[in-house]
Amino acid sequence: MTTNFKKRRSMLYIPGNNPAMIQQGGIYGADSILLDLEDAVALNQKDAARTLVRNMMKVIDFYDTEVCVRVNHLSTPFGLADLEEIVPLQPSAIRYPKTESPEEVAELLKIIEKIEDRHGLPHNKMTLHAMIETAMGVQNVFNIASMFSRVDAITIGGQDLTADMNIIYTPDGAGIDFARKRIVMAAKASHIDVIDTVFPDVNDEEGLRRETEYAKKIGFTGKAVINPRQIDVIHEVFTPTEEEIRKAYRIVKEFRTNSAAGIGVFAIDGKMVDAPVVARAEYILRLANVTVG
Amino acid sequence: MLNSLGREIPEFIEGIGKLEPFQGALTKLRKGWMDEPTIPAPNKAYLPHQSKVCKTLEEAIIRCNPHNGMTVSFHHHLRNGDILLVQTLTILHNMGIRDITLASSSLNECHDPILPLLKDGTVTKIFSSGIRSELGRAIALGVLDTPVVIHSHGGRVRSIHTGKIQIDLAIIPASAADCEGNATGSTGKSAFGSIGYAVIDARYAKQVIVVTDNLVNYPCIPLSISQNFIDHVVVVDSIGDASKIATGTTRITKSPMDLRIAKLAADVIEHSGFFVPGFAFQVGAGGASLAVAKFIREKMKAKGLKGSFMLGGITSYCVDMLNDGLFETIFDVQSFDAVVSNSLLNNRHHIEIPAALYANPFNCGCITNKIDVVVLGALEIDVDFNVNVITGSEGYVRGASGGHSDTASGAKLTVVVCPSFRGRIPIIKKRVHTIVTPGETVHVLVTERGICVNPMFKELEENLRRAGLNLKDIRDLEIEVDTITGVPGPLDYTDKIVGIVEYRDGTIIDVIHQLKEKK
Numbered sequence: 137m138t139t140n141f142k143k144r145r146s147m148l149y150i151p152g153n154n155p156a157m158i159q160q161g162g163i164y165g166a167d168s169i170l171l172d173l174e175d176a177v178a179l180n181q182k183d184a185a186r187t188l189v190r191n192m193m194k195v196i197d198f199y200d201t202e203v204c205v206r207v208n209h210l211s212t213p214f215g216l217a218d219l220e221e222i223v224p225l226q227p228s229a230i231r232y233p234k235t236e237s238p239e240e241v242a243e244l245l246k247i248i249e250k251i252e253d254r255h256g257l258p259h260n261k262m263t264l265h266a267m268i269e270t271a272m273g274v275q276n277v278f279n280i281a282s283m284f285s286r287v288d289a290i291t292i293g294g295q296d297l298t299a300d301m302n303i304i305y306t307p308d309g310a311g312i313d314f315a316r317k318r319i320v321m322a323a324k325a326s327h328i329d330v331i332d333t334v335f336p337d338v339n340d341e342e343g344l345r346r347e348t349e350y351a352k353k354i355g356f357t358g359k360a361v362i363n364p365r366q367i368d369v370i371h372e373v374f375t376p377t378e379e380e381i382r383k384a385y386r387i388v389k390e391f392r393t394n395s396a397a398g399i400g401v402f403a404i405d406g407k408m409v410d411a412p413v414v415a416r417a418e419y420i421l422r423l424a425n426v427t428v429g
Numbered sequence: 430m431l432n433s434l435g436r437e438i439p440e441f442i443e444g445i446g447k448l449e450p451f452q453g454a455l456t457k458l459r460k461g462w463m464d465e466p467t468i469p470a471p472n473k474a475y476l477p478h479q480s481k482v483c484k485t486l487e488e489a490i491i492r493c494n495p496h497n498g499m500t501v502s503f504h505h506h507l508r509n510g511d512i513l514l515v516q517t518l519t520i521l522h523n524m525g526i527r528d529i530t531l532a533s534s535s536l537n538e539c540h541d542p543i544l545p546l547l548k549d550g551t552v553t554k555i556f557s558s559g560i561r562s563e564l565g566r567a568i569a570l571g572v573l574d575t576p577v578v579i580h581s582h583g584g585r586v587r588s589i590h591t592g593k594i595q596i597d598l599a600i601i602p603a604s605a606a607d608c609e610g611n612a613t614g615s616t617g618k619s620a621f622g623s624i625g626y627a628v629i630d631a632r633y634a635k636q637v638i639v640v641t642d643n644l645v646n647y648p649c650i651p652l653s654i655s656q657n658f659i660d661h662v663v664v665v666d667s668i669g670d671a672s673k674i675a676t677g678t679t680r681i682t683k684s685p686m687d688l689r690i691a692k693l694a695a696d697v698i699e700h701s702g703f704f705v706p707g708f709a710f711q712v713g714a715g716g717a718s719l720a721v722a723k724f725i726r727e728k729m730k731a732k733g734l735k736g737s738f739m740l741g742g743i744t745s746y747c748v749d750m751l752n753d754g755l756f757e758t759i760f761d762v763q764s765f766d767a768v769v770s771n772s773l774l775n776n777r778h779h780i781e782i783p784a785a786l787y788a789n790p791f792n793c794g795c796i797t798n799k800i801d802v803v804v805l806g807a808l809e810i811d812v813d814f815n816v817n818v819i820t821g822s823e824g825y826v827r828g829a830s831g832g833h834s835d836t837a838s839g840a841k842l843t844v845v846v847c848p849s850f851r852g853r854i855p856i857i858k859k860r861v862h863t864i865v866t867p868g869e870t871v872h873v874l875v876t877e878r879g880i881c882v883n884p885m886f887k888e889l890e891e892n893l894r895r896a897g898l899n900l901k902d903i904r905d906l907e908i909e910v911d912t913i914t915g916v917p918g919p920l921d922y923t924d925k926i927v928g929i930v931e932y933r934d935g936t937i938i939d940v941i942h943q944l945k946e947k948k
Binding site: 159160163164165195196197363364365368 | 683685686688689692877878909912913
């Protein structure tokens, strides 16, 4: 896992063959955007999208938004060409679709590192997001999450997963609930980010809020977005409340005071505070952009 | 001669007269009176029980002594559903009347059919707050010898008071009227709400014809227009296409870009220092401008903040905010959808106002003077915050001055919302093609790529900076956008002036030159 903290409450999907949407990628306030060369792009547009994404990444200012690129799987005729064009640009992360095994990730990283070597690029800057969209991926997710330091996020692809499971996606998410929780647990075991699947109905704000609240409750750190209108709701859910921030601030502040005095465990309002509680409090403050003075 | 914004203004134009250059938004008002004399309204007399009702529009027009060189006025409350302007001018054309001055409070796409009448000399001069579509294109290309005069809504009233526009015949479509000419727009199958722009025409025109498709028993209530100014009444099958006059409710845009801009603009308003109990608010009727109301509504509810009044072009969204108890009153000079008519009719806190009360700068205080916050759009804005809402990037006349400069002049906080570029064309320019609203009355520009505060307003800038908003120097934003889009080449103009843009005080803020037609 990487040590750099990145806010990933929202990750906005942008089709790689849509120049108007790409040039607007940084304006909506999403924490991260995903320039998509895979499912959002028709087969006969793959080459054009790759060239477009490559060129626009060079000239467009995405401001503070993290830029990731979803490449095609290496089993397709497009995966390798995608990596050849995109890796030299070193987006924040490459997202790899339908990740099913650690062996696949190892093969992918070998190719990425070869490309990086050719361009004199380091191996520790760009990270990898493994996208879990098949039953086999769910089965192997613990190893995928834990075996590679460059994997700093796991995501779940709900639509593909239901297709792979041969079930119908239902608004209550019943069919993928086990997968969601298993993927979250794998991410937590490796202390990396875990991003929930998209909510497909862009006009159902209440439904989006319900699903996002559920995702947060079971441990997701963010949610994929298919329309910029969904960003605010997702941010509202994942941004700590004022009360949470005040409490976290107090915990961190008292922790520092106690640490200086050599005290490791202490109590606030009668409740024990130890290292995990402090870590959680620090995470909340980072999400809220609050520093303890 | 140059005006204070550096625009070259001729001293005299044939067919228009002597021109006075713009010298600052409030310069002329500081005197406390208007230099130009006010002309008297016509005196008329009618005998008891004399009938005003005519069988046809043509009969009514004949009674009004049509003649060459006459000025005919219209209101634009029927928006793009109006059919009477075209009908009237066609009747006059068929009578052989020529050299007409058309004084419509605005012109829309539905008026394109009069283009042949501009070409054949039936209409030779136009006063309007807005011109669009084929008419706008033809005017930019020089179809008329005399430049059109673009005025603001408030400025139109001033021009009628001073006799710059002397109306011989006013045609006033109404969705309900009685046999004496008492009329309204707030009831009937073609209801369009407020009839505020037509009040001044009724008062000052030598002859006034009310045209309705809904003759009601005497008296027509409410008396938005009253019988003592009306000469003739005509009943027709239809005054226009109801589906284009006013329908249903106005929906908030779903465009992510517009919503993003609107959200930023609402944040600006919240932290400006003017978002306080009792604030007065005006927003436009479409796109990002209306969407600002959605976010302001949420912020007002969250803070339990109640405003004073909303003003202007009124949408169902404004009515919802009134009904929510978020504002005390609506002052309505123009209504944008069918729901607004019901509210205007039934809610005594929803008040119909004439254009003079709305925005005429030369009286004891128009309501635009009381605005705290107004949100306006722009076709272009330049690095000095001057705004163009009349000519497009290709040089055609394609917009409306409307109440833009009136409200900007009055508001404590004028927020201009627009995307930084449309299509491939940058909206932020070093210099706009045509100035309608001077930068000194624009406080802040909100785009999807950042917020630019006019450096004249330091306290506002400080308030917004303290709130953590993403402020940019407008010159930096202009360069940033040019880097994405490239800089468009200059347009090719001739020396001929095809339009003059009057500021609300009657001075000339800019002129529009004839566009060379592309081969």
